[in-house]
Amino acid sequence: MPLTVLSAAEMPRVARLLAERTHTEAVPRPEVIIELITTIVLYKFTELSREEVLRMLGFTTEELKRTRFYREVYAEAREEGLQEGLEQGLQQGEALVILRLLRRRFGSVPSELEERIQQLSAPQIEALAEALLDFRELEEVAAWLEQTS
Structure with a gap:
């Protein structure tokens, strides 16, 4: 004491x-x-x-x-790391699906456009997935990305 x-x-x-x-x-x-x-x-x-x-x-x-303190902090950090890893993996998976859809619809996708899509946040990826239904040309995707960033 x-x-x-x-x-x-x-x-x-x-x-x-x-x-x-x-x-x-x-x-x-x-x-x-x-x-x-x-x-x-x-x-x-x-x-x-x-x-x-x-x-x-x-x-x-x-x-x-x-010590219990150390074990609790370690468990908490591990859980946060796992959660962060899951979120990041999900985000990357969604970006890959969008890229596959773009390739199927428009053919090849420029690497610059691919990189920009892979850098999007989860909400931006979800918004892009919905917007994909309206795009008629690949240039519209680039314009959408310009507006969003």
């Missing part, structure tokens, strides 16, 4: 001493104490990197990975 009221200058030294005591003394469930120390330090020093926190506390990466 003293960690919560210490100054930023004193906190690293005291946190390191407390962490060392969990290794040298017979402490029941030392991982809980290490997790508590880590959590307090992370909340007090929000701008520090993981490596800086490890150095400050004298922890190993493995000790940090065993």
Whole structure:
């Protein structure tokens, strides 16, 4: 508990001493104490990197990975990454379908036009998919892209 009221200058030294005591003394469930120390330090020093926190506390990466805080942050980041990957994959797939439709309807599609379509956001791709039904010439696609960007 003293960690919560210490100054930023004193906190690293005291946190390191407390962490060392969990290794040298017979402490029941030392991982809980290490997790508590880590959590307090992370909340007090929000701008520090993981490596800086490890150095400050004298922890190993493995000790940090065993904390609940780390596992929760890791799971959250992984979930966000998966979601982002799914969205990006869906967007790329939709762009490929649009390009296939354009090739079928107009023949070859200039590479510049392909690149511009692949750079569109998901809502823009959806709007282009609807607009495709109205295009009679490939130049209309280019004009639509000019208007949209």
